[in-house]
Amino acid sequence: MNEPAIGAICTSRAGHDKGRAFVIIGVFDDNHVLLSDGETRKFSRPKKKKLMHLHIEPQKAEEIAENLQNSKEILDADVRKALKLYGYNIDQKNA
Numbered sequence: 001m002n003e004p005a006i007g008a009i010c011t012s013r014a015g016h017d018k019g020r021a022f023v024i025i026g027v028f029d030d031n032h033v034l035l036s037d038g039e040t041r042k043f044s045r046p047k048k049k050k051l052m053h054l055h056i057e058p059q060k061a062e063e064i065a066e067n068l069q070n071s072k073e074i075l076d077a078d079v080r081k082a083l084k085l086y087g088y089n090i091d092q093k094n095a
Helices: 062-069 076-085
Strands: 008-012 021-027 032-036 047-050 054-060
Touching: 021 054, 021 062, 021 076, 062 076
Parallel strands: none
Antiparallel strands: 008 021, 008 054, 021 032, 032 047
């Protein structure tokens, strides 16, 4: 499994959100990350999920990672835009 990185795009492999794409916006501990998709999980209230339940994609939302590193404001629209840019549809589950 790839190491989780801030800004990495991942898809859920388990749970009620299975198949849904998220952006990693924080690392909680060695086994958990904080996720947002800008739609069901807003940036202000991220989802905490175990790494073993995620598939980390090779794409990375560089703009979000850079803004988080520089403590700049990030909007939910920015997260949605990043997912759409890499071909992930947040309106429905990706199977």
